[in-house]
Every structure is written in structure tokens, then in C-alpha cells.
Amino acid sequence: xxxxxxxxxxxxxxxxxxxxxxxxxxxxxxxxxxxxxxxxxxxxxxxxxxxxxxxxxxxxxxxxxxxxxxxxxxxxxxxxxxxxxxxxxxxxxxxxxxxxxxxxxxxxxxxxxxxxxxxxxxxxxxxxxxxxxxxxxxxxxxxxxxxxxxxxxxxxxxxxxxxxxxxxxxxxxxxxxxxxxxxxxxxxxxxxxxxxxxxxxxxxxxxxxxxxxxxxxxxxxxxxxxxxxxxxxxxxxxxxxxxxxxxxxxxxxxxxxxxxxxxxxxxxxxxxxxxxxxxxxxxxxxxxxxxxxxxxxxxxxxxxxxxxxxxxxxxxxxxxxxxxxxxxxxxxxxxxxxxxxxxxxxxxxxxxxxxxxxxxxxxxxxxxxxxxxxxxxxxxxxxxxxxxxxxxxxxxxxxxxxxxxxxxxxxxxxxxxxxxxxxxx
Numbered sequence: 001x002x003x004x005x006x007x008x009x010x011x012x013x014x015x016x017x018x019x020x021x022x023x024x025x026x027x028x029x030x031x032x033x034x035x036x037x038x039x040x041x042x043x044x045x046x047x048x049x050x051x052x053x054x055x056x057x058x059x060x061x062x063x064x065x066x067x068x069x070x071x072x073x074x075x076x077x078x079x080x081x082x083x084x085x086x087x088x089x090x091x092x093x094x095x096x097x098x099x100x101x102x103x104x105x106x107x108x109x110x111x112x113x114x115x116x117x118x119x120x121x122x123x124x125x126x127x128x129x130x131x132x133x134x135x136x137x138x139x140x141x142x143x144x145x146x147x148x149x150x151x152x153x154x155x156x157x158x159x160x161x162x163x164x165x166x167x168x169x170x171x172x173x174x175x176x177x178x179x180x181x182x183x184x185x186x187x188x189x190x191x192x193x194x195x196x197x198x199x200x201x202x203x204x205x206x207x208x209x210x211x212x213x214x215x216x217x218x219x220x221x222x223x224x225x226x227x228x229x230x231x232x233x234x235x236x237x238x239x240x241x242x243x244x245x246x247x248x249x250x251x252x253x254x255x256x257x258x259x260x261x262x263x264x265x266x267x268x269x270x271x272x273x274x275x276x277x278x279x280x281x282x283x284x285x286x287x288x289x290x291x292x293x294x295x296x297x298x299x300x301x302x303x304x305x306x307x308x309x310x311x312x313x314x315x316x317x318x319x320x321x322x323x324x325x326x327x328x329x330x331x332x333x334x335x336x337x338x339x340x341x342x343x344x345x346x347x348x349x350x351x352x353x354x355x356x357x358x359x360x361x362x363x364x365x366x367x368x369x370x371x372x373x374x375x376x377x378x379x380x381x382x383x384x385x386x387x388x389x390x391x392x393x394x395x396x397x398x399x400x401x402x403x404x405x406x407x408x409x410x411x412x413x414x415x416x417x418x419x420x421x422x423x424x425x
Contacts, residue, residue: 048252103188294324
């Protein structure tokens with residue numbers, strides 16, 4: 001047996017896989033961690049990609065809004081934000097005129113101890129920190145309609161600031177190709193009116209709306225169009241290794257800096273399986289991303305390039321906080337049959353908030369059997385998981401081997417969506 005440690009919850013999970021069945025463990029390639037990450041951020045603000053230094057852009061501005069990711073994203077804000085805030089201070093923007101706006105998208109707000117965890121006490125207690133509220137249409141500004149027909153409504157607090165900054169990190173993303181940059185605006189600071197179209201079934205169904213794909217990806221294109229309309233002045237994105245240490249920082253003009261970050265990340269996170277596997281054991285990269293089943297879907301879609309048609313994807317995700325937001329819970333309660341849901345999506349009068357995540361799960365389930373392993377999912381949520389549920393990897397794996405035979409090939413992806421799985425060329 002081969003012991004493999006999966007990213008699961010905060011502590012991780014060791015599993016045993018029969019050595020003779022194991023094809024490959026897909027991993028992020030080792031990259032040299034930045035020796036002084038905070039200094040690297042500081043230097044990137046002075047010598048950015050594709051635009052003037054941040055201090056020049058900030059000079060003469062009275063107010064600034066910085067969009068930051070919510071608790072579901074492990075952005076190292078304690079390293080990224082201090083140099084950025086110092087640069088704004090030195091440019092003459094008073095602390096009380098700087099807003100840290102949490103780009104929640106349609107997620108719940110982050111408050112209390114979560115803010116301390118996300119930002120560190122020094123920032124959380126001394127700067128104005130507020131949450132985006134997508135459902136409050138009045139708190140957004142209508143900026144127009146994209147060429148593809150998406151109405152763009154963005155948080156008024158961001159739009160009306162003098163200086164607009166986004167921060168985040170870049171990893172493969174199940175819809176937009178890669179996270180970071182433009183996604184802080186849409187869906188991060190967009191209204192329900194915008195997200196309803198942006199995450200509509202047609203865009204989600206597009207062949208290029210998948211991990212690792214930027215070119216020809218309509219989700220990427222719409223998010224970029226929204227960010228341009230919101231006039232993002234400066235972006236700071238970082239790249240992380242499997243231990244979540246900073247290995248790269250990309251600051252500057254929104255599109256140019258994001259493209260540089262994507263090129264770097266693509267080279268470090270891609271790993272190819274020699275052949276598609278009967279069984280893929282994957283995760284949702286552990287805490288904080290695997291706190292809910294909603295986010296855990298990303299681990300299943302990340303495994304698709306590595307699994308055979310008709311194979312099995314075993315998704316290990318703690319899901320300690322349950323299924324997800326109330327809308328997603330209602331969606332699952334009322335649409336427990338995943339195949340029937342996939343058909344209902346195309347009905348003109350069918351719409352649920354968060355249906356896009358379920359749509360991505362249904363796409364994975366159309367290729368392979370997808371099962372969930374969770375020992376922390378709350379009891380009241382268990383009946384509404386639309387895929388088979390197991391307490392242990394051993395039980396799920398044994399069932400998969402019973403189906404595919406004792407010689408079934410197994411691929412594992414311990415870091416789940418943080419790895420860009422590739423099928424043989």
C-alpha cells in the first residue's frame with residue numbers, strides 16, 4: 001500500500017492506495033518560495049507590469065477601495081496588504097479614506113474572527129472593512145451592457161472611489177480558466193442581476209468554460225469586460241505552492257499582470273497522467289475551500305481530464321459548514337435528481353441562485369460517477385447531497401474497485417483544484 005496525504009479540512013487526511021493500482025499522484029511542481037514575500041510585493045508596486053507605479057497612480061487621489069477575496073480563498077493578505085496600504089499612505093490617501101471591500105460575490109458575509117483570520121488584527125482593527133452584498137441592488141451602479149449581453153452592475157463603494165484596486169491569487173478555476181484579477185469584480189462585487197446572466201447555463205455549458213482555459217473562454221471574457229467597465233486601476237495577484245507559500249507576485253495593469261500570473265501558474269500547477277484512470281481520488285484543497293459542498297464541486301471538475309469515461313471520481317471534502325448558502329441548499333432540496341436538474345436548466349422559467357455550481361457538478365457526473373467522502377457534513381445536510389456519500393475513503397474506494405475490477409488504475413490529486421490535471425497529449 002502507498003500512503004498519500006490529502007488536503008482535507010485543516011489537518012489533512014492520510015489514505016492508503018494499493019501500490020499496484022496507482023498510476024500517478026498529480027501535484028503542483030515545486031517552485032522556490034519567495035525569501036521575503038512582503039518585500040517582493042513592495043517591489044512589485046514600484047515596478048509593476050504594464051502601468052505606472054502604484055504611488056504615481058495614487059498621487060492626488062482622495063479615496064481608495066481595495067477589493068479582497070472572502071474567507072473561501074487562502075489569499076495571504078497579511079503579506080500582501082501591508083505594503084499596499086503603506087504605498088497609499090505615502091501617496092497621501094488618509095487611512096479613513098481607504099475601504100477594504102470583501103468581494104463576497106453571492107457568498108455570505110465575513111465578520112468577527114473571520115476578519116482577524118483573513119486580514120490579521122492590525123488591519124482588521126484599524127481599517128474600514130465592509131462586505132459586498134450582491135442582493136442589495138440599490139447598492140450597485142449600472143455601468144452598461146457587455147457586447148455579449150451581460151448587464152454590469154458593480155458595488156457603488158468600489159465604483160465611486162477615486163482609486164480602484166483588486167487583490168487575489170491565481171489558481172485554476174472551474175469556469176473562468178484561472179482565478180484572480182478580473183474575478184474580483186465579476187462575480188466578486190457584482191449584483192445578482194449581473195451574476196444571473198454571467199453564470200447562466202449557456203456560458204457554463206461552453207466547452208472552453210473550464211479549468212486552465214483562457215483563450216475563447218466566454219466566462220473569462222465577460223469578467224474582463226466587467227472589470228474594464230468598473231475601471232480597475234491596479235491589480236495585485238499572487239501565486240502559491242502546495243504549502244500555500246508565496247512563489248510569485250504579479251502587480252500592475254489588470255490584464256497584463258493577470259496574464260503574466262497565469263503564464264507562471266500554468267507552468268507550475270500542470271501535471272499529466274500517463275493515461276486516464278478508472279478511479280480519481282481528489283479533494284477541494286482543504287480548508288477554507290472545502291468548508292461547504294458548494295465549493296467542493298471544484299474538486300470534482302478538476303479531476304475530469306484525469307478520469308476515463310464511465311470512471312469514478314472520489315471527492316474528499318470536509319464540508320463542515322454544510323451544503324452552502326441557503327439558495328444552494330434549496331436548489332438541492334428541490335432538485336435532488338442530478339440528471340433531471342441538468343435537463344430543467346434549459347427551461348425558460350427555471351432559475352435558482354447558485355445553479356451554476358450544480359450545473360458544473362452535473363457535467364462531471366455525465367462523464368463519471370462522482371461520490372463524496374465527508375466525515376463532518378452536518379446530519380441535516382446529508383439527505384440532500386445529490387451524489388453517493390461515504391464516511392471514509394476506504395469505503396468509497398472499495399466500492400469503486402468492485403465496479404472497475406481489481407486491476408483498476410487510480411490517480412490521486414491531493415490538492416484538488418489547485419492542480420491543473422492534464423490528459424495525455
